[in-house]
Amino acid sequence: MSDDIAIFAAGLSRRFGTVCAVREVSLSVRRGEIFGLVGPDGAGKSTMMRMLAGVLPPDTGRIIIAGVDVVADPEAAKEKLSYMPQRFGLYEDLTVAENIFFYAEMFGVPRALRRRREGELLAAANLGAFRARLAGRLSGGMKQKLGLVCALIHTPEVLLLDEPTTGVDPVSRRDFWAILYGLRDSGVTTLLSTAYMDEAERCSRLALMGHGEIRRCDTPARLKQMMPGMMLAVSAADPRAVKAALEGAPGVLGLLLMGDRVHVRVDDAPRRLPCLQTWLAARGVSGADIAPIRPSIEDVFVALDTEPAS
């Protein structure tokens, strides 16, 4: 295996009773990637995370993280990685600084290094002013950022984050991502899971998960190219009427009513765009503005899910 691979998993499976949570999953993540496991609740993301972190043994399969065999030696792997579960164990009746101190002790971070790391991480998380605040009195977004600070205090090579931004508002979410991009520049590899498709767009590579399996795995840009068809946005005064009029129009593969427009997936945008204008006018919808748009990862997910896998 090349030194360049930070996370390697092959043939991972795990059952809970009769439910197969993860089925024969393989993936490899290069050093410095921000890799996203994307899928709805119940897709198997958390089970994957827990196995990769060495806290849940797989039924079958191999895992190597930063050169360490996680299944054979989970303790050794813990020095290389940091895992932030969905409910990260912050002590609500300790202050921000005391929580960090606790994790620094637990990970055996040398005292000399501790002060500097704490300062850098708190500044990056915009939490410097809150050192003395009780963790229980932080907002949801601040708690998640403090969890990340604690998870990073021992400078791991690999960071595993299970739905780190669930319940976090957009402003804190940007801070959170700025930290992840900063870590990437210093060579840290991040694997994170998310149920939010818009968040997935920020990753360098994605695995789309469903029912315990990886359906597709590629960069966001290439996943979008893989989507069968192209997307158009049709804006008009009455988007409901637009959607009704477009049902059954030639070349239309999918329709989605948004707040002030309709997203239309067509087989061939350059060919269909002029026809749709005529089609709408013939059905009493005038003045519609039709423009090609880039598909979202959610569009890709839905389109791939409705097509037979190749």
Next chain:
Amino acid sequence: MSAILARGLTKKFGAFIAVNQLDLDIAPGEVVGFIGPNGAGKSTTIRLLCGLLRPSAGTASVAGFDIARQPEAVRAHIGYMSQKFSLYPDLTVRENLRFFAGLYRVPASEFETRSAFAIDMAGLAGREEALVRTLAGGWKQRLALGCAILHRPPVLFLDEPTSGVEPQARRRFWDLIQAQAADGVTILVSTHYMDEAEYCNRIALIDAGHLVAMGSPGTLRGRHLGGALFELEGTPLGAALAALRQMPGVIDATVFGDGLHVLLHDAQDAPALPEKLRAQNITATAPRPIMPSLEDVFVQLVSHRAASS
């Protein structure tokens, strides 16, 4: 007549002003997104509008009833659904419907018709006796919606309704919501997920208790960013980010995947960016104009307020 009308609506908790002089005017059949960071005052406003909290100042009416003087009439005319809590997992589909029918005082003579509608809408025909905990997320969510509208409320409050469900199921859910709106039901959706906001006819952006902006997704994108947004790729990425942030005319720059999003005061400055970066030994692609996301708009509005206050 407005379905939801608020004038100077204010709620104080001691010295803390959770909702500050809020004006809202929402027409029947509108789907309005209520967007804001944690602690912005979204939940407090919804609790006020549901008649669960008394305003400190101002007035509001929901479905024609005054929230302060007729809170019980308000509650009889609204439905409420939250992703976090709504159904009883250890009761069957039918038992949940019966429970909510009792709660909302649906007449016994109408229960069969209304629950049949809810079951059909949720796609649960034939699974009436299934325990709710055995249902997948999308079904649960549609059943929760069915329970919330059993008494045919003219106004519906949804609290982060689709977090964590499968994209297909989410789209099906929004089809149902749009169908309700087409029937004249007014829907207020509170969320901090911008992709849910895209489904709304209008969006009310709230921050620190204030209404910061209100308009259709297209209007907010077009008017409230305060600049023009571009995308480019730069190597090395970290250096490119730092250089752009220092550059005159650049309002903000953020990393996005393998590229950068750059917000410029003036779109005309865009073509010169690669040349300026090259002078600092950074290679960059030609900037391409991109459509800002609602999240871009939101972050700009909120940080602009934070900077000016």
